[in-house]
Amino acid sequence: MNVLIIEDEILIQKSLLKIIGAKGHSCIGTSLGKESIELIMNNEFDLIICDLMLRDTTGFDIIEATKVKLSPAEISQKFTIITAYCSEQVLERARGYGCRVFEKPFVDLMKTIDTMLYPNKIVEKKYEFEEKSTNCSQA
Amino acid sequence: MQTENENAKAWYQKWQKISSSKKHFPIKILHCLKIEGLFKNKFLTIPQLILGSEEFKSFETVIFIVHQKGMKSCSACIYENKTFTEFQVSTSLFNRVSKTIKKSKKNVFAQNDFKTKKIPIIGNTFAFTNSLSNYNTITFLTRNDFLPFSENDVESFSYLKTVFESLVTPIIKVQHINFNEKLLKEVINQFPTSINISTKSGDKHFYSNKSWNNKDAEVPIKGIYHLSSNKDLIFSTATENNEDLISDIHHFNRISLLGELLNTLKHELSNPLFGLKLYCDMLEADTGDIELKESLQDISFNVQRCNEIIEMFSKLYTDKNQLEVVSLKKIINESLTLAKSEIRFLKKNVLFHQSLNDDPILINTNPTWITQILFNLLINSAQAINNRTGKKSFDILITVEKNFDDSIIEITVDDAGPGIDPNILENLFKPFCTSKKSGTGLGLAICKNLSQKLSGNLIHLGAGTLGGSSFVLKLPINMEDNYECTNN
Numbered sequence A: 001m002n003v004l005i006i007e008d009e010i011l012i013q014k015s016l017l018k019i020i021g022a023k024g025h026s027c028i029g030t031s032l033g034k035e036s037i038e039l040i041m042n043n044e045f046d047l048i049i050c051d052l053m054l055r056d057t058t059g060f061d062i063i064e065a066t067k068v069k070l071s072p073a074e075i076s077q078k079f080t081i082i083t084a085y086c087s088e089q090v091l092e093r094a095r096g097y098g099c100r101v102f103e104k105p106f107v108d109l110m111k112t113i114d115t116m117l118y119p120n121k122i123v124e125k126k127y128e129f130e131e132k133s134t135n136c137s138q139a
Numbered sequence B: 001m002q003t004e005n006e007n008a009k010a011w012y013q014k015w016q017k018i019s020s021s022k023k024h025f026p027i028k029i030l031h032c033l034k035i036e037g038l039f040k041n042k043f044l045t046i047p048q049l050i051l052g053s054e055e056f057k058s059f060e061t062v063i064f065i066v067h068q069k070g071m072k073s074c075s076a077c078i079y080e081n082k083t084f085t086e087f088q089v090s091t092s093l094f095n096r097v098s099k100t101i102k103k104s105k106k107n108v109f110a111q112n113d114f115k116t117k118k119i120p121i122i123g124n125t126f127a128f129t130n131s132l133s134n135y136n137t138i139t140f141l142t143r144n145d146f147l148p149f150s151e152n153d154v155e156s157f158s159y160l161k162t163v164f165e166s167l168v169t170p171i172i173k174v175q176h177i178n179f180n181e182k183l184l185k186e187v188i189n190q191f192p193t194s195i196n197i198s199t200k201s202g203d204k205h206f207y208s209n210k211s212w213n214n215k216d217a218e219v220p221i222k223g224i225y226h227l228s229s230n231k232d233l234i235f236s237t238a239t240e241n242n243e244d245l246i247s248d249i250h251h252f253n254r255i256s257l258l259g260e261l262l263n264t265l266k267h268e269l270s271n272p273l274f275g276l277k278l279y280c281d282m283l284e285a286d287t288g289d290i291e292l293k294e295s296l297q298d299i300s301f302n303v304q305r306c307n308e309i310i311e312m313f314s315k316l317y318t319d320k321n322q323l324e325v326v327s328l329k330k331i332i333n334e335s336l337t338l339a340k341s342e343i344r345f346l347k348k349n350v351l352f353h354q355s356l357n358d359d360p361i362l363i364n365t366n367p368t369w370i371t372q373i374l375f376n377l378l379i380n381s382a383q384a385i386n387n388r389t390g391k392k393s394f395d396i397l398i399t400v401e402k403n404f405d406d407s408i409i410e411i412t413v414d415d416a417g418p419g420i421d422p423n424i425l426e427n428l429f430k431p432f433c434t435s436k437k438s439g440t441g442l443g444l445a446i447c448k449n450l451s452q453k454l455s456g457n458l459i460h461l462g463a464g465t466l467g468g469s470s471f472v473l474k475l476p477i478n479m480e481d482n483y484e485c486t487n488n
Helices: A010-022 A033-042 A059-066 A072-078 A088-097 A109-117 A119-138 B002-032 B046-052 B091-103 B151-190 B224-228 B240-286 B290-316 B328-338 B367-384 B443-453
Strands: A002-006 A026-030 A047-051 A079-083 A100-103 B061-068 B073-080 B083-090 B125-132 B135-142 B195-199 B204-207 B233-236 B324-327 B348-352 B362-365 B396-402 B408-415 B457-463 B469-476
Touching (some): A002 A010, A026 A033, A033 A059, A047 A109, A059 A088, A072 A088, A079 A088, A088 A100, A109 A119, B046 B061, B046 B073, B091 B135, B324 B328, B362 B469, B367 B396, B443 B457
Parallel strands (some): A047 A079
Antiparallel strands (some): B061 B073, B408 B469, B457 B469
């Protein structure tokens, strides 16, 4: 999997690169909005983990700028937002793009990263659980 | 803000209108002299009073002119055939006519004696002037014919002249009070905030303006009769009942400002701290060096502590009133951590009653508010103890006890400071009462307010076990039980 990590807090970026890299994915990190837009334009990423408050721009601006290349469906599938400012307005806007939002600091780091990398797996698990519970009620 | 300004403007305009209507006061005397006190249930005016009497039955017209001192024109009325007609007379004319009457030794005048057509006198007339505190009056009494008056008439008129002042003065006084009462009511009703009115002699009267938003509501004004006849009134806006409001407003302002600042601080700090912790944990997992591992663990632990302290502070300044079951011991520890900058060099101790030693003391309450109260008390104590004397075993002592039926918990904060200045003791919990040079005087007022919101109470006990000040915070163990923590 090709992963881009946009995060200006350098220690968070390094940690994510290290953990995701250790899981066998190829990943690139950047702390600048301008650079990240260029990277998205010139490469094909499967997952873009994007911080909202960057020094030169915001994560939403990056999404807007990449609209020329990516379709709305691709944006909602690829972009995953991480932020320390998890206000209602932020969630509202993220919902508009269909992106998932994770609030920093992560309570369970490994679990959060797994959810970022394999969102569908969680849905499957949830489905299994629901099936189980219906079985239980029938019994 | 907009509507408040408009309200104030409207009030001011109305007030101007009322003040200017003062000019018409004399007219009102003529019209609405209620002489209830003098003639049971009868409403009479001065002309009615005169013409209604046995002596002046045969007279047809009374003209009554009143000049209020300081006014440019005079109000006058003519009463005949049971109807009133109002008119105005200039002060110069009033003075001229009044002079003519005073100069003359007789009481009887002819139509032409006054050389004016503005006062509609027909035929011969009785006339006399009178001076009543703020008013000068002229009264004309006529049959509208040129026949001379009889001796009986003259006698009656002389009598009227002598009793007139004693007859009219109480009427004017009552009327004056009625008028002032109306004026005062109007002012209080229209004033944008609550007003406290007191007399110079020290009697206190409080009038709250409740009708500002509801114009139809009658303002409950007790004793205004007494007030309106009293010239020495003191109007002020800050009242006893307002103090809660003021401390609430300041509390709210303080909380919202600090809340915003702390929110920013929390976000700005938690992100880099999160990075530190992440990388630290990762390095720790990677390294085999035991010494490095331990150092990294220390860093990680301290980062976690920073996060917790930031979290505590931002919690302290949120104004949520949410009840939760928490350990009082934890709350006390948190308060001590928060106040650490002030109390770090002081010897402090927390003593729990024997029965509570192994008890986490779970209480259902608003922990934020308790922390805020304890934090405030600790800071106050620490600031009072400028120099450590070293004589006492502790500088600050917190003791925790339960009352006999386990419904109320008492947290006492004692200090070894100089105690409360006796001069401010009486107003200790009132807003803006302070002994500190740069104090706002709101700390204890807010604490008292919060303790009452917690269905508890905050009481100053005087000199405590350490010789300084001693405060006890009484709290119900379950706030939902609604215990009354009184002064007992």
